Amino acid sequence: MKSTKTLRVMDTVITHVILVAVCFVFLFPCLWLILASFSKSGSIYSFDGFFPSEYSLDTFKMLFTDTDMYNYPRWFRNTLFIASMSCLIGTFLVILTAYTMSRFQFRGRKTIMKTTLVLGMFPSFMGMIAVYIIMTQFGLINKMWGLILIYSSGAPMGYLTQKGFFDTIPGSIDEAARIDGATNFQVFLKINLPISMPIIVYTALTSFVFPWSDFILPKLLLKEKDLYTVAVGLMSLGETEFARFAAGSVFIAVPIVILYFCLMRFLVDGMTAGAVKG
C-alpha cells in the first residue's frame, strides 16, 4: 500500500516537473516579447542579456496615439472585422461539411475525401497569381469582404479533423431521433451540434487565428494603407521601430488569449465522457 502511495507521489512530482519545464519553454519567448514591448528605449540592443534595463508604458501609448504613419487602432479594427467574419462563416461551413462527410453515405463521397487531401499538397503561393487575378476580375481588390470570402471558402478544406471528431460520436442517437420523425437537418441542429462544442470551439479558434495572423493575402489584396491588417502593418514598420513592433505583436495576442479563456469551459468540459456512450 505504501509503495503505491510513494509511486503516486513520485508520479505527481515528475508530472509537475515536466509541466513546469514545458511551461517555461512556452512562456519564456512570450515573456521576452512582452517585456521588450515595455522597454523604455526603443532599441532591442540596449537590453541586458534577455531583458530591457528600463521599463515604461510609452510604447503602448505611442502605439495608440501616434497614428499618423502607423495607424495601429485602425489596423486592429480591420483585423478584428476580417477575422471574426471569417471565423463565423468558416466555422459554420467546416462543421457542416465535416458532419455531412461523416454521417452521409453518398456517391462521390470517398472521391471528395481523397481529392481534398490531395489538394492540400499543392504549394499555395503558386496559386496566389490565380487568386489575385480572380479577385481583380470580381473587383474585390481593396475590399475586406473579398478577403473574408477567400478565408471562409478555403476553410472547408480543413474538415478532416472535424470529421474525425464526428466519426467518434455514435450514430445510434441519430437513428433514434430519425425514428421519431426528425429530418436530417433537425438531427444535426438539435442533437449533434450541442455535443460537438469542443470541436466547434477548436474550429472557431483556428479559423479565427489564421486570418488574424496571416499577412500574405491581405498584403496581396488590400493595397490601401487604411485597410491594412495588423500583420501587414507590423511588417511595414521601419527598421528601428522595434519596440512598436513588439508592442503591436503583444497586443495582437490579447484577443486570442481572451478568446481562449472564454471558450475554455467548452473546450475542456463541453462534453463529459459519459455523454457519448452512456
Add this chain to the structure above:
Amino acid sequence: MRKKGYRLLAGLLCIGLLSGCGGNAGGNDGKGSGGNSAGTDTQNAQTGDGAAADLSNIYTGELERNVTIRVLENDTAIEQGYFQELIDAFNEAYAEYGIVAVDANMDQYSNLADDGPYGYGPDVLYQANDVLMKYVDGKHIYPIPVQNLECYAQIPDRAWEAYRREIDGTTYYMAVPVNVQTSMLYYRKDLLPENWETEWDDNGNGIPDMVESWSAMYRFSKLRMEEKEGQYGYMRSMYDVYFSSSFLFSYGGYVFGNNNTDPSDLGFSAGDSWMGASVLLQQASLMNEGCIDDTITVNAYSKLADGTYFATMTTPDVYTLFLKELILAYQGQGMSEEEARALAEENLVMTKVPMLPASADLTEENPELIPLKTMGGVNGYGISAYTKAPNACLAFVEFATSYDMIMRRCELLGIAPARSDVASQRGGTSEMIYQSLEEGNVVLMPSITEVDQIWTPAQSFFSDLAKDAFREPGERKYDDPDKLKAGLTQVDTQIYDAIFTLSGN
C-alpha cells in the same frame, strides 16, 4: 526608396519578399493592360501609331481638368511633413484647373506592374531607379519629355543615365531624378583620440586620417579593440551587398557589363576585385561575429550611441535615427534635452567614405590611395502608363522637381539632391554626394530587371567571406587570392545560372 534590393534581402524584413511574392506573382501576370480586365484605368485612348519620339501622342500639352492624381511618395517624406507641403503647394497652384494631387496611400515599395493594369496603381510614383526601370519592359510607365523640363539642365548626365533607355532606336527618359542615395561614413567625433590632431593627421588637413583612409581606420580599430574588450572601431554587416560590393567595384569589379546593361556579362570577379574581397576580410577580422548576419546593421544605431562602435557605413537617410539614439544616450548621462541635442549634432559626423590603399593591404605604411566606389541609386518621379491624366501628372512632376520644392525637400529630409543648383546652395553632405556622383565614384545600381537576381548569390558569398574571419585557421576557405578569385567567380556563375539556365530554350 533606399536600396530596395538590399532591404528585400535583409532577413528581418523578409516580409517584403513574401509580399513581393504575392505582389510580384500577381504583378507579373498583371503586366499590360488586359483587354478584359475589369475597371481598368486605361489611358485616355491615344491611338496614334507613329513612333513616340516626341511623345506628343501621350502628352497633348493640354492639362486635363478636374482630375485627381494619386501620388506614391516615400514614407520619410510623408512622415516629416514634406509631402503634405508639396501637394498643398501644387493644389494651390493648379486650383484653377481643378487638378488635385492626393496621397496614393499605398506601400512605398508597391509594384506598379501588379496594380497598374488593374486600375489600382498610383498616377505618379517616387521610387528608386532599379525599381522604376523594371516597369519599362512592360511599358508600365510613360517616358517623360525631360528636355522640356526646367530641371533638365541642372541635373547631371550621370543621374539621367539611370533613367535612360533606348527602345527601337529612340532614346527615352523614364523618370526625373530627385535624390541620390549612396553610402556615407558615420562616426563619433568625441571618440577620436585626444591627440588626433598631432598623431592621426599626417597630411595636416584638419581631417582625422581614420575617416580619410581605410588603412588608418584599420589601425585605429585595432587600437580600440586592444584598448578595451568589447569595444570596436569600424563596424558594418558584411553580408549586405549594397555596401560590400563597393569594395569590389573599387578594384575593377562591376555588376553587369556594357555599362550595367548586359546581363550575360557578370563582373563580380572582374579585374582585381578579389583585392576588394581581401579588404573586407581584413576589416571583418577586427569586428565581431555580428558582421556575418544583420546584427550590426540593426544595432549600429544604439551601439554607435553608447560608444561601442566608433564608425559605420550606411546611407544618408538614416542620419536622424543615429542622431535620435545619440541624444537619448547623452540624456542618459544626465544632460538636458537641448544640451544633448546640441552635443549630438556636434559629435555625430556623416561624411564621405574613406579612400582605399591601391595594394589592398590595410597594414601597408603610407599606401597609395584610390577612391572607394560606392554603390548608389537615384530616386525619382515616374508617371504611370495607366493614368488618365498624363498632362496633369507631368505638371506635377515638373512642379515637384522645381528648385523650391527640391530645396524644401533637402531642408526637411536631409537628402542629397540630384539638382546641382540645390546641391551647391545646400553645401555639406548634399554637395559631397553630388560631387562623388559627378566624379564617377558612385556606381549606380543597374536599371535592368535582372538586377533582382544578383542579391542572394552575392549576399551568400559576402556572408561566407565574413564567416571566414572567424573560422579556425585550418578551416579557412578564403585564405589566399586564388581562393578569393574562385569564390567571386562562383558568384558570377550562380548569378548567370539564375538568370539564364532555365530561361534559355
Add this chain to the structure above:
Amino acid sequence: MKKKKMRTEGVSQMFLHGGKNVRASMCLMGLGQLLYGQIGKGLLYLFVLALAVFYFVQRGFADIAGLITLGTKEADTWLGIEGDNSVIMLLMGILSVIAAICLLVCYLSNVKDAYETQKICERGGKPASFREDLKQFLDKKFYKTVLFLPILGVCVFNILPIIFMIAIAFTNYGGTIVPPKLVDWVGGSNFVKLATLSQFSPTFLKILSWNIIWAVLSTALNYFAGLGLALLLNKDCVKGKALWRAFPVLAYAVPGFITLLGFKFMFSYGGPINQIITGMGQKAVGFLDIDAKWIARLIGLLVNAWISVPSIMLLATGLLSNRDASQMESAKIDGANAFQQFRHITLPFVLFSTTPVLISQFIGNFNNFGIFFFLRGGLYIDGYFLASDTDLLINWLYNLSINNNYYSIGATISLVIFVITSLISLSIYTGSASYREEDTFR
C-alpha cells in the same frame, strides 16, 4: 448495390425508355418538368439554362477561344494599344470550361430527373411538388444542400488556382515572357528541360530527401509532444488544468511570423543567446549562419514544434474528453496499468480519430514554407542550384518561381512534387483505419 445498378442502367435506359416528357427535357432543359406540371422546378431549370446561354454568348465562347490562343495582340500602353493579357485569358478560359462542365452536369440531372418522375408516374405515383422537392434538400438530400457552398468556394479559390498552375506548367510563362508579352503553349518542353538539366537533379534529390526527413521528424515530434502534453494535463493529479494549459496557448496566440522573427533574432549573432555565450567567455555560435547546416535544421525542428504543439495539444484535449470512460474504468478494474491503458485504449482511439490530423500535419510540414524562409532565408549554398541546405522543396520553388521569375518551371516542379507526395499520402490515408473503418468507435 441497388443504387449502383440503377446508375449503370440509367443513361441508356433514359434514352431507350424515356417518354415524351423525358425527350422534351433532353431538347430543352426544364421543359419535361413543366409538362409534368412541376412549374417551380421547370422554371428553375429554364432559368439556369438562360443564365448559361447568356454567359456563353457574352464571354464564354470568347474565353474558350482565348484559352486556345492565349492572346494574339500584344498590349502597348505608349501607343494606346489595349492588347491581350495571356494570363487572364488562361484563367478565364479555364473558368469557362468549368462552367461548360457544370452546365452539362445540370443538363444530365435535368434529364435524369424527368426520367425518374416518369417512373414514378408509371408506378402510379404523382410527380413531386416543388415544396416536396425542397423538403428533400433538408432531409434525404441534406448533404447536397450543405456541400453546395463549400464545394463552390473550394472550386473557385482552391481548385481553379491549381488547375491554372497545372496549365502554367505547359506554357512558357515566366522570365521575360510575362504580360504584356504573349504567353504560349509549349507542351511538355518544361518537363524535358527539367529532366535534361545537369544542375537540376542533384539539387532536387538532395532537397527531396531532406524534405522527407523533415516532414517525418517534425510531424512525429509535434504530434507526440502535443499528445503527450494533453495526456499529462489530463492526469488526475494535475490541479488547475486551465492555468497550465494557458502557457502553450500563450504561444499559440502569438502570430507565427512574429514568433519566427523573434526566434531568428534570438539565435542571431547579436541575439540574447549569443550574448550569454560570449558573456561566459565562449565563442559566439552561428546557429543559423552559412556553415550551420544541422544546427539550423535542428533549430527549425524545435521552433516548428514550439509553434505547432499547442494546437495539437488543444485538439487532443478535446478528443480525450470524448474518450470512453467506462472502457477505462473496466480496464482499471481488470488491473491494467497506466501504460497498458494508454497502449491499448487511449492510443488506438486517439490515433484513429487523428489520422486525418496526422496526415494534414504531414502535408503542412512537408510544405512548410515559413520556417526556413524566416529563419534562414536569402542564402544559396555551393552544390545546390539556387537553394540552401535547409531549404525545403517549397522554398526552392519560391526561389525559382518568385525570386527568379521562372513561373512555368516552378509550376512544372510543383506538379512533379505534387504527384509524388499525393501518391504517398493517398496510399497512407486510404490504408489507414480511420478511412477504411470509419465507424470503429461508434
